[in-house]
Amino acid sequence: MEDWRNGGFGLYLHWPFCQAKCPYCDFNSHVASAIDQRRWQSAYLTEIRRVAALTKGRVLNSVFFGGGTPSMMDPELVQAILDEVRQQWVLANDIEITLEANPTSVEASRFRGYSAAGVNRVSMGFQALNDADLRALGRLHSVEEAKAAFNVARETFDRVSFDLIYARQKQTVEAWRLELREALDFAADHLSLYQLTIEQGTAFGDRYNRGTLRDLPDDDAAADMYFVTQDECERAGLPAYEISNHAHRGNESRHNLIYWRYGDYIGIGPGAHGRLTLNGQKHATETPLGPTQWLMQVEQAGHGELPTTVIPAAEQATEMMMMGLRLREGIDIARYETLLGAPISTKVSDMEALGFVKTETGRLIVTDKGRPVLNGILREILT
Amino acid sequence: MTDLKNIRNFSIVAHIDHGKSTLADRLIQLTGTVAERDMKAQMLDSMDIERERGITIKANSVRIEYPAQDGQTYILNLIDTPGHVDFAYEVSRSMRAVEGSLLVVDATQGVEAQTLANVYQAIDADHEIVPVLNKIDLPASEPEQVKANIEDVIGIDASESIEISAKTGLGIPDVLEAIVKRLPAPTGDRDKPLKAMLVDSWYDSYLGVVVLIRVMDGVIKKGDKIKMMKTGAAYGVDKLSVLKPQMVDIAELGPGEIGIFTASIKQVRDTKVGDTITHEKKPCAEALPGFKPSIPVVFCGLFPVDAADFEDLRTAIEKLSLNDASFSSEMETSAALGFGFRCGFLGLLHLEVIRDRLEREYDIDLITTAPSVIYKLHMKDGSVEDLHNPADMPDLTYVDHIEEPRIKATIMVPDDYLGDVLKLCQDRRGIQMDLTYAGSRAMVVYDLPLNEVVFDFYDRLKSVTKGYASFDYQMIGYREDNLVKMQILVNDEPVDALSTMVHRERAESRGRAMCEKLKDLIPRHMFKIPIQAAIGGKVIARETLAALRKDVTAKCYGGDATRKKKLLEKQKAGKKKMRQFGKVEIPQEAFINALKMDD
Ligand SMILES: Nc1nc2c(ncn2[C@@H]2O[C@H](COP(=O)(O)OP(=O)(O)O)[C@@H](O)[C@H]2O)c(=O)[nH]1
Ligand SMILES: C[S@@+](CC[C@H](N)C(=O)[O-])C[C@H]1O[C@@H](n2cnc3c(N)ncnc32)[C@H](O)[C@@H]1O
Ligand code: SF4
Ligand SMILES: [Mg+2]
Numbered sequence: 001m002e003d004w005r006n007g008g009f010g011l012y013l014h015w016p017f018c019q020a021k022c023p024y025c026d027f028n029s030h031v032a033s034a035i036d037q038r039r040w041q042s043a044y045l046t047e048i049r050r051v052a053a054l055t056k057g058r059v060l061n062s063v064f065f066g067g068g069t070p071s072m073m074d075p076e077l078v079q080a081i082l083d084e085v086r087q088q089w090v091l092a093n094d095i096e097i098t099l100e101a102n103p104t105s106v107e108a109s110r111f112r113g114y115s116a117a118g119v120n121r122v123s124m125g126f127q128a129l130n131d132a133d134l135r136a137l138g139r140l141h142s143v144e145e146a147k148a149a150f151n152v153a154r155e156t157f158d159r160v161s162f163d164l165i166y167a168r169q170k171q172t173v174e175a176w177r178l179e180l181r182e183a184l185d186f187a188a189d190h191l192s193l194y195q196l197t198i199e200q201g202t203a204f205g206d207r208y209n210r211g212t213l214r215d216l217p218d219d220d221a222a223a224d225m226y227f228v229t230q231d232e233c234e235r236a237g238l239p240a241y242e243i244s245n246h247a248h249r250g251n252e253s254r255h256n257l258i259y260w261r262y263g264d265y266i267g268i269g270p271g272a273h274g275r276l277t278l279n280g281q282k283h284a285t286e287t288p289l290g291p292t293q294w295l296m297q298v299e300q301a302g303h304g305e306l307p308t309t310v311i312p313a314a315e316q317a318t319e320m321m322m323m324g325l326r327l328r329e330g331i332d333i334a335r336y337e338t339l340l341g342a343p344i345s346t347k348v349s350d351m352e353a354l355g356f357v358k359t360e361t362g363r364l365i366v367t368d369k370g371r372p373v374l375n376g377i378l379r380e381i382l383t
Numbered sequence: 384m385t386d387l388k389n390i391r392n393f394s395i396v397a398h399i400d401h402g403k404s405t406l407a408d409r410l411i412q413l414t415g416t417v418a419e420r421d422m423k424a425q426m427l428d429s430m431d432i433e434r435e436r437g438i439t440i441k442a443n444s445v446r447i448e449y450p451a452q453d454g455q456t457y458i459l460n461l462i463d464t465p466g467h468v469d470f471a472y473e474v475s476r477s478m479r480a481v482e483g484s485l486l487v488v489d490a491t492q493g494v495e496a497q498t499l500a501n502v503y504q505a506i507d508a509d510h511e512i513v514p515v516l517n518k519i520d521l522p523a524s525e526p527e528q529v530k531a532n533i534e535d536v537i538g539i540d541a542s543e544s545i546e547i548s549a550k551t552g553l554g555i556p557d558v559l560e561a562i563v564k565r566l567p568a569p570t571g572d573r574d575k576p577l578k579a580m581l582v583d584s585w586y587d588s589y590l591g592v593v594v595l596i597r598v599m600d601g602v603i604k605k606g607d608k609i610k611m612m613k614t615g616a617a618y619g620v621d622k623l624s625v626l627k628p629q630m631v632d633i634a635e636l637g638p639g640e641i642g643i644f645t646a647s648i649k650q651v652r653d654t655k656v657g658d659t660i661t662h663e664k665k666p667c668a669e670a671l672p673g674f675k676p677s678i679p680v681v682f683c684g685l686f687p688v689d690a691a692d693f694e695d696l697r698t699a700i701e702k703l704s705l706n707d708a709s710f711s712s713e714m715e716t717s718a719a720l721g722f723g724f725r726c727g728f729l730g731l732l733h734l735e736v737i738r739d740r741l742e743r744e745y746d747i748d749l750i751t752t753a754p755s756v757i758y759k760l761h762m763k764d765g766s767v768e769d770l771h772n773p774a775d776m777p778d779l780t781y782v783d784h785i786e787e788p789r790i791k792a793t794i795m796v797p798d799d800y801l802g803d804v805l806k807l808c809q810d811r812r813g814i815q816m817d818l819t820y821a822g823s824r825a826m827v828v829y830d831l832p833l834n835e836v837v838f839d840f841y842d843r844l845k846s847v848t849k850g851y852a853s854f855d856y857q858m859i860g861y862r863e864d865n866l867v868k869m870q871i872l873v874n875d876e877p878v879d880a881l882s883t884m885v886h887r888e889r890a891e892s893r894g895r896a897m898c899e900k901l902k903d904l905i906p907r908h909m910f911k912i913p914i915q916a917a918i919g920g921k922v923i924a925r926e927t928l929a930a931l932r933k934d935v936t937a938k939c940y941g942g943d944a945t946r947k948k949k950l951l952e953k954q955k956a957g958k959k960k961m962r963q964f965g966k967v968e969i970p971q972e973a974f975i976n977a978l979k980m981d982d
Contacts, residue, residue, distance in 0.1 A: 012941055066940075194937040223933035244937050259941045273942040284945060318951070319944050326939060350966070354910055374935040376909045383955040 003316070004277045006335060007263020009055075010062035010255050011089075013044065013081065014269030015070040016291045019102070022138045023203035024165070024196060028271035029068040030291055037074050043298040044077075045084050047268045050303050052088035054278060055266070060089040062096045062255035065119075071101035075113025082118040096121055096254040101153070103146035103162075111156045121159040123192070123253075124150060129179050133168055138203075147186070154188060159251060161190035166229070167222045168196055170215045177228045184236040189251035193229050194244050195222055226372050243326045243371060260327045262320040268304070270294035275311075275319075282316055283308045313339050318382055321364075325357075325374060330365030347380045385458050388568045390639040392460045392481035392597070394510075396502050398495035398853060401487050402517040405549035406558070407445070407463060411628070413555050414447045414459075444582075444595060444641055445628040451563045459562055460641040462582065464501070470729060471857065472677040473583065474501060476657045478508040479671075480582045480597035480641065483566030485558065486533070490516040490524035490546070493532040493824065496795045496853035502537055513561050514541045520548035528822065536821045571638025577601030577660070578667040581611070582641075584654040586705045590622070592648035596660060597641050600667065604635045608663040609646070612670040613655050617663045618646035652708045677709045679727025680788065680858065681734055681754050681837050682771045684715055684880065685741070686723030688748035688971055689959055693722050699745035700724055703737060710737055717774070719880040719962050719969070720750055725772055731837055750962070750971045752880045753978045754837040759786040759861055774879040776868040779919060786861040787884075788833040791816065793826065794844070796852040801825045803847040811835035812864075812886060830859065834884060838978055869894055869923075871977075872915040873901070876965040880974050890916075894924035897977050904973035907931040912967055 018029045063085060065078065082097065098121040099114055101107050111122070126146050128134050134142065141149075153160045164183060166176050183191065196216075198208045207213035217225065230240060238246040242260060245253065258265055267274035267285060270293070274285035286306045288294045298304040311319070317339035324331035337344055348364065351357045356370030356377050370377055397403040447459040464470075464477040478484070484505040488494060505512055514533055516526045530541040545561055547554030583595040596603070603609070605623045610616070624630040625642045636642045648654060656677070659670035687696045700712050711727035728734040734754060741747055758770040761783045770776060770785075792813070796804050798820075808815070808829045817828035831840075836856065844852050869890055871881035881901075885893050894916025901914050909931055916924040939947060961968040 197937050219933055226933060243935055243939070256940060259939075259944070265941050267941065271942070273945060275941070275944070286945075315948070319948055322947055322951070323939065323944060351909070356909065372933045372935055373909060373931050376931050376934050378951065379954055380909065382951055383958050 002277055002280070003335070003339065004262075004264040004275075004282070006332070007261035008061040008254070008258045009058050009263060010064065010258040010265045011048075011060060011085065012064050012066060012255075012265055012267050012269075012272055012274070013070075014066055014267070014272040015068040015073055016270045017072055018067065018069045019072070019140055020138065021203075023207075024137060024199065026199035026202050026205075027068065028289060032291070035072075037077050039295065039299075041077050041080050043295050043304065044081050044268060046298050046302065047304050048081065048084045048088060051266050051268065051276075055089070055276070058089060059092050060085070060095060061092045061263075062098070062258060064097075064255040065099040067100050069102050069107075070099050071107035071110060071114075071122075073099075075110050075117055078114055078119065079117035086118075094254075096159075098123055098253065098255055100125070101149075102141065103149040104141045105145055105149065108149040108152040111152055115156045120157055121161070121253075122153050122157050123190075124153060124160065124162040126150075126162045126183075127165045128168065129164070129182055133171075136169060137165065150186070159190065160188045161192060161247075161253070162187070163192040163194065165194050165196050166225050167217045169213070171217060171225075173217075173221055173224045173228055176225050177232060180229060180232050184232060184238065187236075187238065189238075190245070190247040190253065191233070191238055192245050193233070195226065223372055230368065239328070240371075241328050243374065257327075260323045262316070262323050270304075282311045284311055313341060321382065322378055325364070325366050325378065328365070330360075330363045333359065333362055333364050336364070345381045351377055351380055385637070385640065387571060387639045389455060390458050390460070390569055391483070391562050391566050392462070392569055392639065392641060393483045393485060393562060393566055394462045394464050394477060394481050394505070395485045395487055396464075396498065396505050396512075397487035398489070398492075398497040398501075401489040401492065401495070401498070402549045403463070403487055406485070406487060406515070406517065406547070406555075407461060409549050409552055409555045410447060410459075410461065410559065411445060413552070413559065414449050443628070444626050446625045446641065447627075449559055449563070452560060453563075457563050458640075459559075462641065470677075470733070471500070471504070472729075473656060475504050475508070476580070477582055478504050478510065480580055481508075481510070482569055483511040483513065483562070485562075486512050486514045486537075486539075487517050488514065488529055488533060490519050490526050490529050491521050493529045493822070494536045494795070496793050496855035499536065499793060499795075499826075500855040500857070502539075506539075511566050512539055513558075513565050514539070514544040515558060516544050516546045517549050519546045520551050520553065532821055536826065569639030571598070572600045573602060573637050575600035576665050576667040577603055577607075577609070577662045578671070579603060579636075579660040580671055581654055581656060581658040581660055583656060584648075584651050586651050590645045592651055592654060593643050593645055594648070594654055594660075595641070595643050596636070598636050598638055599671070600638055601662070602635050602637045603644070603660075605632075609660055610663040610666060611654065612659040612661060612666070614653065614658065616648075616653060618648060620644045620646050650705055652704070654708070656708075677729055679709065679711050679729060680833065681728045681730055681756060682725060683728075683734060683754040684717060684720065684723050684725050684750075684752035684772070685738065686717065686720040686750040686752070688750055690721050692747050695745065696724070696741070696747050696749075699741050699747060700726070702745075703740060707737070709733070715772070717752075717880050719878050719964055720752070720974075721962075723750075727771070731841065748960075750880075751975055753883060753975065755884065756788050756833045756837060758788075758866065758884060761786065770884075773868050773882040773884050776882070776884075784863050785866045785884075786863045787866060789859050789862050790831055790833050790836060790856040791859045792829045792831050792836065792854065792856040794829070794852055794854050795824055795826050796848055798823050798825060800848040800851060801827070804844065804852060807840075807843055807847055811840060812889070831856075832864070832886075833858070867918050869897075870917050871897060871901070872913070872917060872922075873905070873969065874912045874965050874967045875915075876967075877917075878964055878969070881977060883978065887918075890918055891923050898924045898926040900977045901973060902926045902928050904976055905967065905969055908967060910966070 016028050016030055017032050097119050099119045101122045101124050103124045127137050129143055131142050199205050233246045240246050241252050264276050270291045271289040272287050276283050285308045287304045294304050317336055358365050395403045443463045445461050449459050450456045462477045462481055464474045518524055526546050530544055533541040545557050578599040579596040585593055587593050605620055607620045622645045624632050661667045687693050709729050712724045715723055715725040760768045760770050762781055763783045812835055813829040813831040816830050819826050865887040866884050867887050869883050869885045870877045898914045898916055911930045912928040914926045915922045960971050
């Protein structure tokens with residue numbers, strides 16, 4: 001069996017546009033005055049056909065419209081894409097089709113159309129549950145509007161998740177606990193809870209460098225918020241299945257599980273990355289980052305790919321561990337060692353002695369104590 | 384062969400930046416010794432490092448032909464001496480090879496510590512001294528005050544000082560005339576057996592070892608069989624030249640002349656600065672007086688950052704020693720740092736110059752351990768041992784007492800900063816020997832332990848006086864004191880490379896400062912790390928570095944795999960710059976920065 005089958009097979013489509021750029025965000029997202037959705041449609045379709053030809057006969061487990069703000073896409077565009085997908089691949093019976101949505105009324109009005117096109121899950125960017133903080137984060141919606149959009153979503157889709165960002169400016173541990181409790185009261189079956197990351201090259205990054213991004217919680221407070229998050233979600237029946245993701249059992253994001261279980265995934269659209277096993281070799285794929293660049297290349301060259309690289313098996317082992325240890329289920333040690341072509345690092349036992357990892361039924365698992373310092377564990381084991 | 388009365392040999396004495404090199408350039412230029420188009424700034428400072436730092440490391444010489452106002456042509460030989468205290472012995476040798484000195488003083492600054500140290504060497508060598516006030520083109524120059532300053536501080540007549548600007552060329556002809564008129568011609572006897580002084584030697588990749596000599600008596604010719612009186616080694620002269628400053632072959636060198644020869648000598652080590660050169664068959668009766676090799680006084684460990692570079696480091700050190708006999712090295716192993724070398728230097732500048740060259744010319748990243756001095760261990764059985772490395776300190780039960788080297792430090796400083804300088808010297812266990820004033824500057828003389836100076840004394844001095852102080856020192860001998868070895872334990876393991884010798888009474892505060900520093904320098908680990916300072920098993924200071932509490936990437940999806948992997952690769956490369964100590968990784972900068980005191 002080829003290794004990727006341990007993780008499954010998914011398709012990621014990147015939509016690179018937003019209504020406005022959020023000051024903390026370093027995703028490949030742009031604000032454009034006019035978007036010719038028909039042009040984008042034909043480019044996406046061209047790419048889907050090209051990659052499908054390489055992966056004939058595979059069963060697709062998931063499709064993910066990510067962004068940017070994919071809820072800006074016309075339902076007709078989503079429909080056309082999913083029609084093509086259904087043409088090209090065999091779809092798994094339980095296929096998950098997710099679309100990232102911003103929680104405004106405008107977007108909510110398109111939900112029916114997305115559902116009709118085949119989307120069965122949405123992930124909504126709430127970010128905060130008070131209006132002052134939403135403004136500080138540069139968001140265009142209010143809490144009330146977000147909740148209304150959420151209700152529409154719940155009526156429309158089988159599965160709905162939303163995102164919150166914590167460790168925001170001026171936020172205290174207690175304030176976060178209360179906000180999270182409120183979120184858990186109305187949450188459905190999935191939540192993504194991210195600690196605010198200050199990314200270089202963003203407006204927040206610049207302000208941070210200049211020292212004007214004030215009142216961020218310090219590392220200790222951020223650590224406490226992380227522990228509060230674990231406690232509260234556990235109690236509410238939405239335990240963490242990954243560092244920042246919480247779900248009722250069985251409602252984990254199947255698409256993201258493909259990444260973390262180190263399966264194969266196609267990346268289509270500007271700046272999308274992929275991992276694709278072809279002729280027994282795992283390839284890293286990449287596309288031009290700029291929306292226009294990507295669009296023009298697809299139109300003129302007939303494909304939207306940059307040169308691909310083959311990932312040597314030992315490097316696959318590294319990637320698999322990096323991704324897999326984020327999951328509560330951990331990684332299969334035998335699978336890792338097969339890729340590595342050698343036994344796992346002896347540093348594992350040091351980490352085990354310190355209580356950061358455990359081995360159980362052939363799996364290496366990061367403990368509750370280890371998860372907040374996962375980067376340290378990876379540094380120990382992998383460098 | 385030049386008539387003795389038409390030769391003048393001289394050196395230039397100056398504090399750093401007072402214009403020695405610029406003046407030398409002007410002299411060379413005005414006499415047409417170097418064609419205008421070949422003229423590069425600072426002709427005599429030939430090494431990159433010399434040029435960059437504006438210091439002279441090796442003695443160098445140039446022969447200038449000067450048609451004087453009296454209608455005769457003179458041969459002027461300038462020996463450019465290293466100005467820095469680390470090379471004091473080379474300076475004293477060079478001075479004995481010439482009869483006079485130009486004392487260059489920056490007319491905006493006045494006499495500084497190095498002016499003093501060097502001028503005393505010139506006086507010791509019985510030089511005729513011509514004071515030259517430089518930079519009079521600058522509005523801030525105060526020639527009259529500086530003349531008074533020279534008379535006050537140095538005690539020589541400055542009434543006939545020459546006022547020049549080496550930069551604009553103003554007054555340079557007067558300097559040339561003064562060299563001819565005021566400096567004495569050399570003496571010597573052409574008919575006596577050859578007696579020449581070995582002034583300096585260096586390694587040239589084309590010619591091998593090149594020897595700079597001053598002939599006292601007799602004549603040396605190409606093809607001669609010569610002998611070095613101290614080492615006893617005999618050689619045939621292959622090439623005889625003068626430096627203009629490019630090499631020009633010459634048939635012979637007679638009394639009073641200065642030139643270079645090569646003689647198939649393999650290593651610079653085979654030549655001893657100050658040795659006497661004579662003919663093998665017809666030697667002179669006695670050697671020149673006062674031969675004394677320069678010996679290293681400051682030691683430190685040099686380790687490759689990447690252990691794989693050890694052999695490269697060995698080769699580089701061997702090559703450098705070819706050209707620098709005063710630099711010593713022996714292999715050293717450290718539990719913390721692996722294989723490396725314990726190296727000895729004439730002083731801190733010398734250490735920096737060598738380390739820079741290893742890193743730059745040979746492209747090796749180095750970890751430098753704290754500089755240390757040689758302690759004399761008086762053992763209970765009556766023997767005396769030299770301790771070069773605190774890590775080698777024997778069990779105290781065998782040691783009766785310890786002596787440390789002391790220096791006499793001369794510091795010149797504007798009044799405003801005097802208090803800070805006195806405090807610094809006092810904090811470094813100094814004993815005041817003298818304090819005098821010359822105008823608004825104070826001259827402070829302190830007896831200080833060398834070990835308090837080798838590390839960051841000069842940096843601290845510069846920072847407390849905003850760069851306005853000048854400093855010079857000389858060794859004055861050994862003295863007993865209450866010294867102990869302080870160990871640093873990281874996560875309960877002693878880190879040998881951080882061991883230092885300290886005064887017992889200062890151990891607690893030093894220990895505390897070092898533990899605090901290390902707490903900042905060592906990154907948080909997955910576990911908490913105790914950092915302790917201890918004397919013979921007794922802990923005298925401790926700090927705890929808390930464990931890492933949160934370090935995890937919040938978002939990591941499909942597109943992040945590559946990014947995350949690159950980050951890990953960067954960390955892997957960064958790890959090479961760390962040293963594993965038990966379970967703790969210590970960054971290389973920590974080894975040297977932990978010792979810096981911000982007092
Ligand atoms: N204005 C002015 N600057 C000078 C004069 N002589 C030297 N300098 C400058 O002083 C600095 C130090 O000169 P240098 O000859 O390297 O000093 P050294 O360290 O004694 O060899 C350089 O920047 C020179 O350009 C001068 O007569 N007038
Ligand atoms: C692709 S983004 C956004 C999807 C959608 N455009 C939105 O903003 O609602 C996915 C999620 O990443 C999170 N995120 C983006 N930048 C972040 C940052 N700097 N720190 C923490 N979380 C961040 C936000 O919670 C966001 O909802
Ligand atoms: S957070 Fe979402 S809406 Fe904001 S810029 Fe990023 S992708 Fe666009
Ligand atoms: Mg100079």
